[in-house]
Amino acid sequence: MADNGEDDSQYKMREGDYVVLKRGDIFKAAQIQAKKKVIFEKQWFFLDNAVGHLYNSTFEIHGGQLQPKKIAVAEGSTDSKEAAGVDNRNIVDDGKSQKLTRDDIEMLKEKGLKGQEIIQQLIDNSSTFRDKTEYAQDKYIKKKKKKYENSITLLKPSCRILALMYHGREPGKICHLRYDTLAQMLTLGNIHAGSKVLVFETCAGLVLGAVMERMGGHGSVVQMYPGGGPVRAGVDSFGFPAHFHNTLHEFPISRVNALLAGTLDAAGKGPSADEQLTNAEEEQPQPAAEQQGSPEELSVDTSTADADSRAPEEREKEKRREAKEQEKKQRLDEKRKKLATAAAVLEGRNADGLVIASRFHPCPVLMGLLPLLAPSRPFVVYSQYKEPLVECYAKLKEQGGTVNLQLTNTWLRHYQVLPNRTHPMLLMSGGGGYLLSGTTVAQGPSKPSKAAASQSTEEPAPKRAKTVDTD
Numbered sequence: 001m002a003d004n005g006e007d008d009s010q011y012k013m014r015e016g017d018y019v020v021l022k023r024g025d026i027f028k029a030a031q032i033q034a035k036k037k038v039i040f041e042k043q044w045f046f047l048d049n050a051v052g053h054l055y056n057s058t059f060e061i062h063g064g065q066l067q068p069k070k071i072a073v074a075e076g077s078t079d080s081k082e083a084a085g086v087d088n089r090n091i092v093d094d095g096k097s098q099k100l101t102r103d104d105i106e107m108l109k110e111k112g113l114k115g116q117e118i119i120q121q122l123i124d125n126s127s128t129f130r131d132k133t134e135y136a137q138d139k140y141i142k143k144k145k146k147k148y149e150n151s152i153t154l155l156k157p158s159c160r161i162l163a164l165m166y167h168g169r170e171p172g173k174i175c176h177l178r179y180d181t182l183a184q185m186l187t188l189g190n191i192h193a194g195s196k197v198l199v200f201e202t203c204a205g206l207v208l209g210a211v212m213e214r215m216g217g218h219g220s221v222v223q224m225y226p227g228g229g230p231v232r233a234g235v236d237s238f239g240f241p242a243h244f245h246n247t248l249h250e251f252p253i254s255r256v257n258a259l260l261a262g263t264l265d266a267a268g269k270g271p272s273a274d275e276q277l278t279n280a281e282e283e284q285p286q287p288a289a290e291q292q293g294s295p296e297e298l299s300v301d302t303s304t305a306d307a308d309s310r311a312p313e314e315r316e317k318e319k320r321r322e323a324k325e326q327e328k329k330q331r332l333d334e335k336r337k338k339l340a341t342a343a344a345v346l347e348g349r350n351a352d353g354l355v356i357a358s359r360f361h362p363c364p365v366l367m368g369l370l371p372l373l374a375p376s377r378p379f380v381v382y383s384q385y386k387e388p389l390v391e392c393y394a395k396l397k398e399q400g401g402t403v404n405l406q407l408t409n410t411w412l413r414h415y416q417v418l419p420n421r422t423h424p425m426l427l428m429s430g431g432g433g434y435l436l437s438g439t440t441v442a443q444g445p446s447k448p449s450k451a452a453a454s455q456s457t458e459e460p461a462p463k464r465a466k467t468v469d470t471d
Contacts, residue, residue, distance in 0.1 A: 013050050013154065018239035020155040020165060024146055027165035029157065029237040037064075043150060055156040060114070069151050084134040091128050099125040115149030135421065157238050159210040166206055166234070167429075174203040174234075175359055176384050178432035180412045182207065185355060186214050188380040188437040193218040195352040196345065198372060200224040200253065200365055202358040205234030208248075211355060217244045222342055222351070224253045224369065226360070251342035256368050264343055346372055354379035362436075363392045370401070375442035382435055389436040396438065405438040 013019060013032060021028045021040050030038050032047045049066040050059065059066035100122060108118050122144055123129050129137065155161055163179035171177075185207070191197060191214040199221060201207040208223055212235065215221065223230050230250050251259075258264040351373050356362055362381045373379065379402075383389050389407055396402045410432040414425040 011054050011156075013053055013055060015051050018157050018237055019047070019050070019055070020157050020161050020237075022153040022155055023151070025168065027155075027161065027168065029162065029165060040152065047154075050154055053154075055154060058151055058153045061150045061152070066152075084137055085131040086133070088132055088136055091131055097126055097128040098122065099127070115145065115151070118148045119144045159213050159238075162206060162209070162234065162237055166204065174206050175357060175382070176431075176433060177203055177206070177357060177382060178410070178412065178429055181382065181410050181432040181435065182210055184408075184410060184435060185357070185380050185382060186210060188378060188435065189353045189355045190378045191215060191353060191355075195219045196222070196350070197353045197355065198222050198224060198351050198369055200354075200356045200358060200369065202226070202231070202360065203234070205232040205236075207355060207357045208232065209235040209238045209240075212240060212244055212248065213238060215247070217241065217247060220247050220249060220345055222249045222251055222345055224251055224256070226253055226358075249342040249345055250338055251346065252339075253365065253368070255339075256372075259343060259346060260371055350374040352377055356380070357382035362388050363395055366392055367395065367399075370440065373440045375440055377440050378437065379440065380435055380437045382433055384433045386434045389434050392436055401441060401443050402438045403441050405436070407434065407436050409434045 015032050015034060018029060018031050021030055021038070023041055026041060028040050030040075030047065032050060034048055035046065037044050038047055043061055045061045045064045045066060047066065050057070053068065058069040060069045061067075105118065105122075108121060113121075119141065123141075129140065132140065159182070160179060163174075163177070163182050166174045167176075167178055189197070189211075191211050193214075193216045195215065196219060197211055197215070199208050199211055200223075208221070209232075212221055217240075223232075225231070255264060349372050354366075354369055354373055354377075356365055356369070356379075358365070362383055366379070366381055370379065381389060381392060386407075386409070393405055393407055396405060412432055413428055416423055416425055
């Protein structure tokens, strides 16, 4: 019984966990925190009451609090299929078919009526509902449920759900990466537990989180990031355990050339010369501040009355300055340790996979990171447009060292599957981007063939020097 209790606990929501709010086809990620207001679909509420419930539970919002929704046995009694019309030719949409006004509906809400009860009132006060066809009635009920039902479902975050959320709400943040394309990237990159994967992405951490989820906390992931630091907003939404983050390393892509050239080891795997210069520049004003303080100390000696009042303030300033310096030193030491750890992982140049999905041009990034892969290892590059990947394809063909190059795009289409109403959805995604995949191979020293060797030793007849007759 204790084992069953432990197994059930991982499926229950706890304070601090990340969840995905779902209503219809709309998603939003949030964290369960005590007395923290969450706004979703123009409604505010607290997630405190969700603690202890299972994931995928549905709640109703009452006064800003979540209450578990009770599934009614006769919930589909509002269909009124026995009173359906034959066709809709005699129905006129003049706006006068509904007897309830907006004020009446607000009064029903104030009385505490639930969404299903309000929908039933709308059906009873509609003069054209029973004249509509069965399909039109279903469409009417679904439309009203979406508007008046205040129920939400709390889902456990996963790669598929978060990809749907980003693609539906903010596709520009993930470079319009569609969820089926992301699934193909994980398959083509051969992402599995125990592997060593390099990831370069600017998709808010969605691709990085998908790779970490597929690996299950076993192996190592090195995030190659541009700029001053990595962006991992999407990784936080996954809600990984602590041991997942122990497998994650970070390395600036601007230092890859130094790592390949071997100059990074000469610097002790610490900060670069540019960082040391910036640190020196930041430390230079500190003696100046002390020099500015020396005239104040002279003035303190001249006036003993001001000395008593300014001495505590100066001591507090000095303590704050020392605390900032100590904090800055700790950040630099932590950054050096992370850089040294990531460099030790990359030194062997034996990575098992490479995944690239960014808004930057992929060609220089791919060419710079390919030497870090071991032979016979897969790589996959995503781009919203085809032209950058065509350039990468031509460059790889010219340079060599790769086989099985494929440039593909995916086609995804949703279908409505209902009795006598199966057809493709009218609103669908126009494109899922393009993928360039391949496999690295070892390049040995090129050996000239026998024919080439014979041609190199003997000059061809047309190229022999001609003798000039001196007769």
